[in-house]
Amino acid sequence: MTQSIDTMLARLLGPRGFTTDADTVTPWLTDWRGRYHGAARAMLSPADTSELAETVRLCAAHQIALVPQGGNTGMAAGATPDSKGDAMLLSLRRLDTIDTSRIADGFVECGAGVILERLHTVLADQGARFPLSLGAKGSATIGGLVATNAGGTQVLRHGNMRALVAGIEAVMADGTVLDERAPLKKDNRGYALRDLIVGSEGTLAIVSRVVLRTSPAIIDRATAWVGVASADAAYRLLRALDGQREQLEQFEIIPDLALESVLGHVAGTRAPLAGRHAWHVIVELVRERPDQREPREQLENALAKSIEAGLVENAAIASSGREEAEFWRIRESISETERAHGPALQHDVSVPVADMPRFIAETSARVEDQFPGTTALAFGHLGDGNVHFHVRAPEDAVAERWHDECGEAISDMVYDMVDSFAGSISAEHGIGRAKLRDLSRHASPARLASLTAIKRALDPHNILNPGALIPAEGSNT
Amino acid sequence: MTQSIDTMLARLLGPRGFTTDADTVTPWLTDWRGRYHGAARAMLSPADTSELAETVRLCAAHQIALVPQGGNTGMAAGATPDSKGDAMLLSLRRLDTIDTSRIADGFVECGAGVILERLHTVLADQGARFPLSLGAKGSATIGGLVATNAGGTQVLRHGNMRALVAGIEAVMADGTVLDERAPLKKDNRGYALRDLIVGSEGTLAIVSRVVLRTSPAIIDRATAWVGVASADAAYRLLRALDGQREQLEQFEIIPDLALESVLGHVAGTRAPLAGRHAWHVIVELVRERPDQREPREQLENALAKSIEAGLVENAAIASSGREEAEFWRIRESISETERAHGPALQHDVSVPVADMPRFIAETSARVEDQFPGTTALAFGHLGDGNVHFHVRAPEDAVAERWHDECGEAISDMVYDMVDSFAGSISAEHGIGRAKLRDLSRHASPARLASLTAIKRALDPHNILNPGALIPAEGSNT
Numbered sequence: 001m002t003q004s005i006d007t008m009l010a011r012l013l014g015p016r017g018f019t020t021d022a023d024t025v026t027p028w029l030t031d032w033r034g035r036y037h038g039a040a041r042a043m044l045s046p047a048d049t050s051e052l053a054e055t056v057r058l059c060a061a062h063q064i065a066l067v068p069q070g071g072n073t074g075m076a077a078g079a080t081p082d083s084k085g086d087a088m089l090l091s092l093r094r095l096d097t098i099d100t101s102r103i104a105d106g107f108v109e110c111g112a113g114v115i116l117e118r119l120h121t122v123l124a125d126q127g128a129r130f131p132l133s134l135g136a137k138g139s140a141t142i143g144g145l146v147a148t149n150a151g152g153t154q155v156l157r158h159g160n161m162r163a164l165v166a167g168i169e170a171v172m173a174d175g176t177v178l179d180e181r182a183p184l185k186k187d188n189r190g191y192a193l194r195d196l197i198v199g200s201e202g203t204l205a206i207v208s209r210v211v212l213r214t215s216p217a218i219i220d221r222a223t224a225w226v227g228v229a230s231a232d233a234a235y236r237l238l239r240a241l242d243g244q245r246e247q248l249e250q251f252e253i254i255p256d257l258a259l260e261s262v263l264g265h266v267a268g269t270r271a272p273l274a275g276r277h278a279w280h281v282i283v284e285l286v287r288e289r290p291d292q293r294e295p296r297e298q299l300e301n302a303l304a305k306s307i308e309a310g311l312v313e314n315a316a317i318a319s320s321g322r323e324e325a326e327f328w329r330i331r332e333s334i335s336e337t338e339r340a341h342g343p344a345l346q347h348d349v350s351v352p353v354a355d356m357p358r359f360i361a362e363t364s365a366r367v368e369d370q371f372p373g374t375t376a377l378a379f380g381h382l383g384d385g386n387v388h389f390h391v392r393a394p395e396d397a398v399a400e401r402w403h404d405e406c407g408e409a410i411s412d413m414v415y416d417m418v419d420s421f422a423g424s425i426s427a428e429h430g431i432g433r434a435k436l437r438d439l440s441r442h443a444s445p446a447r448l449a450s451l452t453a454i455k456r457a458l459d460p461h462n463i464l465n466p467g468a469l470i471p472a473e474g475s476n477t
Numbered sequence: 478m479t480q481s482i483d484t485m486l487a488r489l490l491g492p493r494g495f496t497t498d499a500d501t502v503t504p505w506l507t508d509w510r511g512r513y514h515g516a517a518r519a520m521l522s523p524a525d526t527s528e529l530a531e532t533v534r535l536c537a538a539h540q541i542a543l544v545p546q547g548g549n550t551g552m553a554a555g556a557t558p559d560s561k562g563d564a565m566l567l568s569l570r571r572l573d574t575i576d577t578s579r580i581a582d583g584f585v586e587c588g589a590g591v592i593l594e595r596l597h598t599v600l601a602d603q604g605a606r607f608p609l610s611l612g613a614k615g616s617a618t619i620g621g622l623v624a625t626n627a628g629g630t631q632v633l634r635h636g637n638m639r640a641l642v643a644g645i646e647a648v649m650a651d652g653t654v655l656d657e658r659a660p661l662k663k664d665n666r667g668y669a670l671r672d673l674i675v676g677s678e679g680t681l682a683i684v685s686r687v688v689l690r691t692s693p694a695i696i697d698r699a700t701a702w703v704g705v706a707s708a709d710a711a712y713r714l715l716r717a718l719d720g721q722r723e724q725l726e727q728f729e730i731i732p733d734l735a736l737e738s739v740l741g742h743v744a745g746t747r748a749p750l751a752g753r754h755a756w757h758v759i760v761e762l763v764r765e766r767p768d769q770r771e772p773r774e775q776l777e778n779a780l781a782k783s784i785e786a787g788l789v790e791n792a793a794i795a796s797s798g799r800e801e802a803e804f805w806r807i808r809e810s811i812s813e814t815e816r817a818h819g820p821a822l823q824h825d826v827s828v829p830v831a832d833m834p835r836f837i838a839e840t841s842a843r844v845e846d847q848f849p850g851t852t853a854l855a856f857g858h859l860g861d862g863n864v865h866f867h868v869r870a871p872e873d874a875v876a877e878r879w880h881d882e883c884g885e886a887i888s889d890m891v892y893d894m895v896d897s898f899a900g901s902i903s904a905e906h907g908i909g910r911a912k913l914r915d916l917s918r919h920a921s922p923a924r925l926a927s928l929t930a931i932k933r934a935l936d937p938h939n940i941l942n943p944g945a946l947i948p949a950e951g952s953n954t
Binding site for chain 1: 579581582625626628632637639649651653654655656657658659660661662663664665666667668669670672673675676677681719720723766768769827828829830831858861862863898899900901902903904905906907908916920921922923924926927928930931933934935946947
């Protein structure tokens with residue numbers, strides 16, 4: 001039996017679609033952050049939906065686990081098999097077709113394996129764009145972004161991946177195909193299966209193709225670096241821009257400590273403003289249609305008013321594309337800088353937007369008070385109520401020992417604060433395998449029971465990404 | 478046992494919350510369209526979430542079915558128990574609190590029993606609005622709108638109910654409470670339970686409270702009645718308004734036949750334009766913020782250009798609120814006029830927006846050709862790819878006999894056309910009990926199997942609205 005399934009899959013998928021070659025497979029068995037190392041019986045790479053469906057059907061019949069994987073850039077080890085080596089690694093990377101025939105209606109159809117950056121390029125050639133981007137865009141696939149309901153800096157205006165998926169095709173756990181690619185604005189034929197599958201991390205179905213909403217290409221933009229006294233002032237600036245919401249593309253906050261660290265760590269960076277400010281904001285307004293207002297003029301007016309009102313201490317609008325890129329380079333270097341700085345704990349959390357300034361202030365104070373020598377640092381997507389909340393170890397800490405001794409206690413303190421704000425312990429990174437313990441501890445009994453029940457219902461033999469997202473009781477691995 | 482559950486519920490809920498009085502209960506046992514008549518063991522009306530949770534817990538323990546009900550204005554008999562009289566009718570109407578404390582952040586919290594019109598009034602007093610309305614607003618409750626993922630004429634800009642629910646509280650089938658009311662823009666703690674519960678028609682959980690997104694009150698608006706030569710011209714007019722999308726609040730299409738019928742049936746109505754046109758459009762642009770463009774000027778310019786381009790035959794912009802109301806009175810009288818006109822079949826269907834003109838033309842031609850004497854009539858939400866597709870009986874048809882002889886065949890022809898456009902046989906009305914047969918016939922095996930599996934997973938004893946939404950195999954009634 002175990003022989004025959006491998007043979008059947010090898011015959012079905014051919015040499016490009018079935019391999020056990022260690023040199024080929026091994027690079028895909030460690031997660032993006034290098035913390036999880038798995039093993040696989042083989043790597044399967046179906047060439048189209050029909051091969052994928054037959055693959056799932058065969059594996060279901062033999063109760064062989066499948067761990068789906070796109071670009072393997074996830075932050076929560078959701079695409080790494082366990083170390084037993086029983087599971088098949090299921091690469092979706094060959095499902096890489098792009099169909100732009102509906103582009104005039106604002107839609108593009110993509111295979112799960114399409115790399116985000118390639119989609120950007122293809123759409124740019126057609127005068128359109130897909131308004132979601134992230135650091136790993138050169139490797140991340142559309143299927144992975146869908147499976148993890150990815151976010152990023154443009155969620156503010158365009159929503160996360162779930163809001164951008166207009167239609168979906170997915171292979172269910174028994175190998176049947178759910179083809180709901182038609183982009184219907186209204187559809188009440190029972191439960192929202194599309195929304196359910198988006199963000200389910202390959203545990204309910206394997207996404208094979210999606211129809212995505214596109215936006216018009218950007219005609220021009222204006223980007224400002226803004227110095228403010230507090231995260232609360234940053235929030236009030238965001239609200240002062242309510243009138244510009246339809247053109248407000250990005251709004252990111254950066255504490256002074258993060259800026260200072262980037263300036264010290266990344267060669268060629270320089271402070272955008274002359275003076276010191278406790279907090280910094282990058283604001284971007286865009287124009288997508290000729291009849292929209294000129295972004296630069298709007299931004300100048302809004303910032304002038306905010307300076308007058310005492311909300312903003314100082315601001316600089318980028319005078320060139322180069323200067324814009326310099327602003328964004330600082331923002332995008334924070335994660336790397338923090339990793340280089342020394343041991344730290346990262347949390348990707350959200351609370352209601354209006355509560356975020358208070359959350360940052362109170363959580364930072366509590367952590368630094370209870371764990372002397374630590375430094376809290378929150379940066380990111382204020383407009384989504386989502387920050388990356390890092391806690392740096394004391395200067396003299398030894399990485400591994402500090403993690404072992406304080407890691408859980410500090411994270412639990414951060415997450416307890418999140419709970420007290422009715423927030424989320426995973427805003428955009430998902431659960432995968434890395435946050436299972438945190439989910440078990442911080443999700444409500446009603447949520448945990450519902451997740452487990454739905455998983456069992458749609459994947460009764462637990463063959464789709466076992467060990468990911470669903471805490472142990474619901475997993476048979 | 479059967480005695481004791483009634484006694485326990487009566488004690489728990491008190492005289493306002495438990496009644497078997499026929500005069501009180503009977504009016505709620507017939508559906509809105511008067512086609513389904515049910516029976517109930519008692520009517521339960523919990524006063525708050527905790528009474529509701531305990532009610533569900535008790536009924537779950539005794540495997541007593543609960544049929545949840547709001548204003549009983551659904552179009553698909555989703556809130557009418559069957560005629561056996563075993564089930565409890567569960568009224569959510571006493572859960573009628575409104576909390577406006579987050580109104581400055583754009584949110585309002587409502588109990589499931591809040592009547593839509595009351596919410597409109599309360600928000601208007603605060604300079605805000607809830608951008609969803611429908612004919613039954615004086616009776617329809619927020620809980621019912623959430624359970625059916627209601628639509629209406631403002632979905633174009635604001636989305637349907639699922640897009641407007643930012644947070645939810647629901648009682649699961651075992652009586653545990655899922656409290657996810659916090660309006661989080663980003664949350665990846667596993668499956669999208671909120672989106673799953675919205676539109677589940679009370680079959681997965683009982684919605685007790687929701688946090689809804691609000692919009693700013695409208696400062697001014699401009700409404701035009703537009704005559705065009707075809708549904709395709711109407712679609713091209715919609716696309717010509719792409720530049721006004723952020724202020725385009727409503728865009729409805731009306732065929733000439735529907736207009737003529739309304740003018741003949743409803744006293745005091747008059748044709749908005751002097752000449753005859755094959756199709757009519759009502760367009761509404763609004764301004765919510767002082768810095769947005771003046772709607773009237775925008776609409777005048779856009780229509781002038783469209784007349785010049787030969788897209789629009791003629792147009793009139795309402796010169797007063799009275800005239801605006803006259804335009805909308807025509808639109809809102811279509812359903813009533815069609816009911817009065819004679820026997821007809823109604824279908825609430827959607828296809829991808831761009832395909833709708835072709836769908837209307839091809840489906841009308843096919844139905845009228847195959848069923849001589851019938852007249853097809855499509856009107857409604859073109860911008861959502863959603864029309865109400867009516868088929869009038871031949872002049873000499875006898876209502877009941879015609880329904881019996883041709884009803885299923887005509888509806889199947891319409892729905893087969895919907896299938897061929899990859900559309901939905903229920904765009905905004907849901908499935909309830911009235912469309913179960915159609916769902917069984919026209920949903921894919923993967924969708925049907927998933928619906929049934931999810932239902933069994935979250936309501937294993939089938940006590941939540943049994944007989945609604947899930948075709949027979951998944952129901953034990």
